[in-house]
Amino acid sequence: MPQKRKPPRLWLRAEKQRDGTIRNTWIIKDGTANIRTGCLEDQVDEAETKLAEYLAEKYEAPRGGRSSEIKVGDVLTIYLDEKSESTSRPKETEQAISRLNEFFGDKLVSEIKGKLCRDFAVHRKTQSGSRRDLEILRAALRYYHKEYGLDVLPAVTLPEKSVPRERYLTRSEAAALLWACMGWEKHGEGKSVFWTRRRDQKRMHLARLVLIGIYTGTRLGAILNLQWMRSTTGGVVDLERSVIFRRADGERMAHNKRKTPVKMARRLVAHAHRWKRLDGWSDEKAGLRYVVNYLGDPITKPHKAFRSARAAAGLGEDVTPHVLRHTRGTWLAQAGVHSSEAAASLGLTVEEYERTYLHNDPDFQQNAADAY
Template identity: 35%
Template sequence: MPRRTKGARLQLKAARRNKSGKITHQATWIIRDNGRDVSTGCAADEIAAAEEKLKDYITSKHTPKRRIRHIDDIAVADVLSIYLDAQLDKLRDRFSVDGESENAIPDIRKFKKRIERLNDWWGAKMLGEVNGEACRSFVKKRATRGGSRRDLEDLRAAIGHHAAEGFHREIVKISLPQKGRPRDKWLTRSDAAKLIWTCWRYREMQKGSRRPTDDVKVPTSKRPLRHLARFILLGIYSGTRAGAIAAASPIPAIGRSYVDLERGRYYRLKQGSAKTNKRQPTVPIPLRLLAHLRRWHRANPEAKHFVEYNGNAVTSVKTAFKSAVRLAGLGPGISPHTLRHTAATWLMQRGADPWQAAGYLGMSLEVLLNTYGHHHPDYLSDAVEKIASRDPAGERKSHVSSPISGAVIPIRRNDA
C-alpha cells in the first residue's frame, strides 16, 4: 500500500559550504511538496515570511471542484474561492485594472481581506456545518458586531452564488447579528470651520536637531493637511461619499468623477463604472462650492484631481482625517463619512424639501427621514400644534355638559 503524502510543508535547507568550510549559500526555507522543492527566498530567521509563502503556495495550488455535490462534501473554502474569482473579475472590470495592479484599489484590497478572514474561520468547515450556532461563534470570535455582520453578508453572498451556479441544491441559512443603530454624528458650523482652518494652517513638526538628546520639535514649512481642507469643503457642501470626492476631477476621463465647471454639474459616478446600490446621481453644484472649485482649477490648471497630495490623487484620507480631528480638539466618532451626515443634517435644519434633499444626497427618502428627519423645523409640528390647541368658543357643542358626555356622540333621529 502506498505511503500517504505529507502535503506541502516548510523545511529549512541547511547552509552550503565549500571544501575550505566557507559558507557559499546561506540556510533558507523551502517548500517540500511530494518530492518537489520550491524556493521561498526566505532566510532562516524569516519564519513569518516563509509561512506566508507556504500559505500563498497552497492557495494557488488548490482548485475548487465546480460540479454539483452534497453540502456535507463541499468545503466552505471551495465556496469562497469560487465567489472570489467571480467577484474579482467584476471588480477588475469596474475599476479598469488587471490582476497585477488590483491591490492598488482600496475596494479590492478590503474585499480580499474580508474573504481571507472568512476563510481563516470557515475554510476547513463543510458547507453542511454552516448554521446559526456556527455564525454566533464567529460573531463572538470577531468581537465587533458591525464587522462580523459585514463578513457574514459576504459569506451569504458566496453561498448564494455557489447555489446559483448549480453546485449545490440544499438550503443553507446564515444567521446575521442585529444591525447597529445608524450613526448620525454631525458637525456644527463652528466645528466645521475649526476643522478646515486646522487643516489649512497646520505645519509639520520635526526635530530641530539630529542629536538624540534633543527632543524639541519645531514647525517646518510643510503643510501636510491642506489637501484635506478641500476634501472637507467638497464633502460638506455636496454630501458626496469619500470615493467620489477623491475621484472628483475637472478633466473627464475613465475612473474619474467629472466636475463640469462651466455648467456647474457634478457627475459623481466615475466614468466607466457601473451603477451600484450606492446612489451617485448627477447634481448641481452650490454656488459657494463652485467658486472654490473654479479658483482651485485656475490656481493649478494641470491638476487632474481637486484633492491631491504631492501631485498625486488620494485613495484614502482616513489617517490624515484622524490627525486633523485630534488637532482640532473635536470629540471621538468623527470620520470622513461624518461629512455626509453633516450635509444631510444641515439640509434638514434649513427646512429643505425632503424629496429634493434625498435626491441631492443620493439616498432614499425613507433613510433621510428616519435618520435625519428630526432635525427638520417642521418635524411633528402639526401634531405639537394640534395637541395644545383649544377649540374656539363658538365651535363648542351645545350638547356637551361634562367631560364624560363630551366623549359621547349623540345619534340624530329623523322624524317621520
C-alpha cells in the same frame, strides 16, 4: 488521529535582514510550503489580495454536490474566480473573501449555523465589518447553489445593523476643522481660546476634502477619486454645469452605495475654479488629474492627516471623514429642504433620508404636535 489540513492562510513572519535588523513580512502558509507575498506588516490589504490570487490559481474547486461534502473554501474560491470582478466593489470583495476563508475555509457548508456566524462576528471584532463579510458569504453560497447546485442551502445569520451615527458638525466645529486643515491649531478653552499657525502646511490638501464633503455629502472614497476630467477610475467635477458626477464611466454601483450626480453650491463652485487654476489647468494645457491631491499625487489613505487636523481643531475621536456626510444631511434637514431633493443630493431614497435626518428639521412633526 491526524489533524485536518488547514487551507492556505496568511502568516506574519519575522525575518532577519543583512544588517541584523528584524522585519515582519506576510507569507502564505500552505501546508509545509511558505510562499512570499512581498508585503510588509502594515500592508495587510495587499497581502490579503495576494492570498486571494493564490487561492484562485491553486485550486480547482468541485462544482456542485452535497453540502456535507463541499468545503466553504471551495465555494469562496469559485465566487472569487467567477463573480467577484463583476461586483460593484471587486477589491473589497476579494479582501472579504480572504478573511472569510481564514475562518470558514476548512469547514463544510453544512456546518454553517447561527452559532458559527456569531463566532465569526466575535472573531472579526466589529459588528458592521462582520455583517458585510457575512453578506458576501451569503452571496457566494447563493451563487454556487444557483450555478452548480447544493442539496441544502444553509442560512447565514447576520449581526444586527449598527445604529446610525448621530454625530454631525456644528457651524463653528466645521470652521475650526477647516482652520486646522489650513495649518492652524486651537489652544485653550472658552474665552481663553487662541490659534497659532504651523510653519509646515501638511494638511492643506484636506481643506478640499472637507469642503466637498460638507457641501455635497459625498462619501470619502468617491471624493478621493474625483478628477477634473472624465475617466473610468473616478467621478468628475463639471464646472460648466456646476455638477459633480460621482460615478466613474462604466462603474457598477452597489444598491446601498448610490453615486448620483449632485449640484454644487455657488461657494463650492468658486472654490473649485480656484483649485483647478492652482492645479495648472488652463485653456491651453491640462494640469493635475485628481481634485484632492497631495503634491500632485492622489490620496489613498487620508486618515492619519485627518486625525491630526481633528486634534488641532480640538474635536473628539467621534469626528471621522464620514461625519462630513452626516453634517450635510443634518444641515439640509435643519434648513427645511424638501425630503425628495435632499435625498437625491445625498444619493439616498426618501425613506432612508427621512429615517436618518428628518428629525433635525425644525418643523419636524409640528403639524401633528399641534393638531389639537
